[in-house]
Amino acid sequence: MVRKRKRVRPTPGELDPLIHERLRLGMLSALVVQESMSFTELRDLLQTTDGNLSVQARKLEAAGYVICDKRFEARKPKSTYRLSGTGRSALEAYLETLSDLLPDLEQVRSARSNSLRTQINPLPSHS
Secondary structure, three states: OOOOOOOOOOOHHHOOOOOOOHHHHHHHHHHHHOOOEEHHHHHHHHOOOHHHHHHHHHHHHHOOOEEEEEEEEOOEEEEEEEEOHHHHHHHHHHHHHHHHHOOOHHHHHHOOOOOOHHHOOOOOOOO
């Protein structure tokens, strides 16, 4: 009989800090469901500025999480992004850690007063 090993609950510090940022998480999430997206499509989807998306995309590209293909179309530069294998694995690990960190959704829905609070290790208070 195979025994399931009880996993130790992760801490928030174990989340990949590169992914744990709104635009970078949004970009990876979009690319996991779309094979590729143009810079303009990502900018519009994520409702951000060219400069902000450019900075965040470069960070993901430097980490090897996304691949940027650049070309010219009608004399205008066009950048297209796609998720790399490394990026897909990193996002999967991030989501697994996040799900292990969060309480079960059914527990949250059925929680009475503070019963759930006793099961969650709160962050230390700064008194």
